[in-house]
Amino acid sequence: MNDNDTPDNTEDTTVKSKGLNRRKLLKGAAGVGVAAVSSGAITGFPMIWAQNIKNVTLRQFGTGVSNLNAIADKCKEDLGFNLQLTSLDSDSVTQRAVTQPNSYDIADIEYWICKKVFPSGAMQPLDVRRLRNYDKISSLFINGKLTEDADIAQGTAPHTVGFVPDRNATTFADQPTDWMTLIPTIYNADTLGIRPDLVGRPITSWADIMDPAFRGQTSIINIPSIGIMDAAMICEAMGEITYADKGNMTRGEIDQTIEILKAAKRDGQFRAFWKTFDESVNLMASGEVMIQSMWSPAVAAVRSQGVPCVYQPLQEGYRAWGGGLGLASHLSGLELDAAYEYIDWYLSGWVGAYLNRQGYYSAAPETSRAYMSEDEWGYWMQGREAQGDILSPSGDVMERAGAVRDGGSFEERMGSVACWNSVMDENQYMVRKWNEFIVS
Amino acid sequence: MNKRPGSFYPLAAFFALFVLFLYGPTITIALLSFQGPGGGLTFPMRGASFHWFGQLFEAQAVGNFGTSLRRSLLLGLAVMICTVVFSLLAGLAFRKRFKGQSVIFYLTLTSLIIPSILISLGIGLMFDRLNLESTWYSSGFGSHLTWTLPFGLLIMFAVFNRFNPSYEMASVDLGASHWQTFRYILLPLLAPSLMGIGLFGFTLSYDEFARTLMTSGSFNTLPLELFAMTTNVTSPVLYALGTLTTAISLSVIALTLLALRVFRRKSVRESEA
């Protein structure tokens, strides 16, 4: 394990430098050479690809969360073909996935989006037998349980929309099959982010966001499928509503939830609504908001600006989300082969480590461990105190030695997921009501 | 020197305030774009450097200015050329009466004032229904034309309203064909206005957001990329870009004014010679 420390770090820096010099090939040649050698040595990928695969260009689109240029660069380096990335907000992602299926080859989407998109026939399932790393995927995505005896959380848990019965199906299977809709790549547990310097008291419950003391300085996410889950966590914590299944509400439950939100909005409880990662960071960092629903890397981003921010574990548990890669239905032949190769590579560890270092979780945790230092693994995954400074993938110091990750270890976090982002049966109704809330 | 009326000074002050209002935010982000590497999107300033301008030309974690800028420039150029040619032709057409004239005129006006999001939605849906792929150079191009052409046509109207037809008559009188009259008389006289239309068309297209939203297909134009960045980027690199584009706009305007002056001088000199 110790051996990994050094190559790991050098690799980071070479990726960085390669990123810088992507268009200035001459200057970057040395760095690329080193990176290629080191990665080749570590992964041991068989170089089976004919020269023509190098001409393949795969178009991937998705949210900014994981559409990172560093991944495309590394992909080019390891696999030889080009990855063209387009990043959009999650609404636009859904929209494009359904309405412009020819405009992409690989969709980097969340599971709840998948629930909407897959039945439209815009995508094709993946044959898991073609993936060498399939068995490295966390069981959370196969049967919904992190450990054997764990409960299955409410909402659109990934495994419920993760499989289809056969190659041509557009309906989901309730059992794992050989055909997967998305290969999971990234996931996390979300909770409230707070500014400890501003809130002035311990925060323990989702209901705290509705505290009149924070009037005009709170925010929630305005993506209906996600926001409604946050709202449900809040209402349940307030003791206003008890849901049979937060992930699949009845019309009455939706109405009640929206009414509570509307009343809070009328009273000026919310400062703003956010739709994307960055908006939440800015709201928090600029001091506009002191408590809001937030994603883990967003908290890290706020902290990296020198602003105190805590990713607050709450007694009711987390709301989780997961994303993965899917294939457009038009994909075939060499491109399809390349796509399989790419996805397999995605699971093979380098990307996983990269995502882990951003504060997300890799779907194949074990493979990514090989690309992380012991200290990094301890800090990010095991909830241990950092021995040295914790660096971001781009080499900036994120946390000083001695820091402990909010919410603790992987098991603690993903083990107390109360619900997943979801698409309900009454989705259309919910979206309408949500719109009413936003416009009200 | 005539004494200025008493109202001059309060009005001048008002104008100065207005200019400050127009530039205030631009100046703010210009300041913020010179922050040090640890800078954020809001005050207070964290250090001072050119760091974020340097970042601009390096690969971003998310998004890509370079390619979207190239797309926007190409699209702007294509839109500019079409706007100039189509507006000129339509302007010529409208000097005479013809059937359907008022229908076309009102359609043009509609195109100008219809909420952009409708154009975007309509073209997006149309391409979808026709099973055509939306791309920035097809549907995006069309949606931009619906925005630039009305301006072009209205400018042509304004030009022709002030245009003295005797020049053309004199030319025809001297035995010039229609084409020669157009080439040697009309076109040189209209050239400055056409340059204006071109510049206007380019800028409108280059900045267009709402009409491009659902019509650009897989690849973002610069404003779309910026919009995505406002939601995905937490660094002052965005401000650096804003500062840079403002600076570029300023120099483009300065160059255009200069070109117009040189052009005018040249034509004066030619006419003197």
Added chain:
Amino acid sequence: MAGSVELIQTTKLYDGHRAVDGINLKVPGGSYCCLLGPSGCGKSTTLRMIAGHEAVSDGDILLDNRNVTLLSPRQRGTAMMFQNYALFPHLSCRDNVAYGLKIAGQGKAERYRAADDMLDLVTMSGFADKLPGQLSGGQQQRIALARALICRPEVVLLDEPLSALDPFLRVRMRKELKSLQRQLGLTFIHVTHSQEEAFALADLAIVMSDGRIEQSGHPRDIFEAPRTEFVANFIGGHNVLQPNSTLLPTDLHPSFSIRADQLTIEPLDVTPPNTITRLEATIVDVEFQAQFFYVETRLDDGQTVMCYLPENRMDDALVCHGQRVALHWEKSAINLFDTRATTR
């Protein structure tokens, strides 16, 4: 009499250029005064200073012996009629005429009554509800006049009021202006570049050049004795001649003028009495101009001399192109310029 205007050393500077250069002028009340001069001579600027639309750089303006130099146009009791009439295009003729009263705070009925009376005066009652754009030039002019008169000014200032009209209408409107001025007994100050117009109208004509007054007085006095070479040239009908040792006695130095109608053309062999000056010349051009012939001749030293020959005195055999003739005039007809004025 009310309505007298006096300018004392009145000066207007534009960027250091003296557009009006210290002029002194006294216009008696009730007179028709014409400011005459070529374009750019400062006559419009003078008028606008009297009206108060142009600030005075130096000097004073007195109306009825009251110093109005710093007063606003309204406070002066003048009214101006603009070159292109400046009728408000969005107001009816009645509203245009009544505008001054509206500003003065009069009620609608009252001011409309006054406006209708005024329209009557300029025989435009039928056009009260029309917009200015619907009227002909002459009609617009009457409306403009009515608008200028409505506030009962003592001095009416007219800036080239007839220049936008065709020649025929110009003569007619000119008569109307004059008779209206007499009828109302107001002071009219009228700016024009046409000496014909000035002579026809003015009790007091003021010839200006280069920001200065060249000559002022009754048109007839000016015509009979132009005080400077400029005036003689500008008002026309005068030959300005430079004495020359071979041709003319040099005691007339530096130049003098002689009216074109006081010359006669004689055959070369006629010997004149010694009250007559005789000069030989060659006829260059003959033009028929109805009541008289215009004959252009050239002296041997190259100076041009023009003569008006009454139609009945025209001798076709003598007066034709290329003919050598003698020009005769009475010595008393010679007009010497005011040397102080010419050598300023």
Added chain:
Amino acid sequence: MARMSMAHNLHSYWQALPLTLVLLAFLVFPIAVIGIVSFWDYNSYSLIPDFMLDNYQYLLSSPVTLQAYLNTFKYAALTWFFTLSIGFTVAYFLAFHLRSTRTQTLCFVICTVPFFTSNIIRMISWIPLLGRNGLVNSTLQASGLTEQPLSFLLYSDFAVVLAYVHLYTLFMVVPIFNSMMRIDRNLVEAAVDAGASGFQIIRDIIVPLSRSGIIVGSIFVFTLVMGDFVTVKIMGGGIKANVGMMIYNEISLLQYPAAAASAIVLLATVMIMLVILFRLVDIRKEL
């Protein structure tokens, strides 16, 4: 002669053709598609051809629609008022108080330059100014004028209208300035001669004579505000909503038929108001 004008007319047809084709392909057909789709059914991922009035029924019966329209009209009215007041004053200053064409052009260019920077960048530039810890608030607090930061400066109706005024005042200035430049300066002197005060001149002469410019500017500002959603999204912090936001939300949630129905209703509203405005002005004469 008759034959010549015939030939000219024929020329007109092909000369107008490119414009006409563009308008047909990218304006008329798309609107027709919106019209058709507005009667369709949909589920979370696709459109279902149908003929149903549900979309309209929901739209017209929902209190949210009314609220969104009220908000939109409120924004439009406020923006109109401020852009008109500011735009008129600025145009008046430029047209009547600057003497040389040079200074006029210079001042005009100064006003136009920010227009060449992306709207989005211009909008987000307000955030560091108006935020809770923004420049304005820190100045106010430092000077002791306020104790607590003023939160209404950002993510509020105030912020939205401010951004609109910032973005669109120029659309008022240009046509009004244009009309004012065509007012005969003698008219102003004639009014002065009649004794009118500065205010009376503006009321009686300048406002009526720049009416067409005011109307053209109003049409611009009005339609831009009615159709906007980006400004509301960014400056309203997602809290504020107008019709454009409603449509944008529906589009982003793939509810195309609902969005189409909203769009048709919006189009109808805008068109009705414009027909009224266009009765007041002949735009071709005003150019």
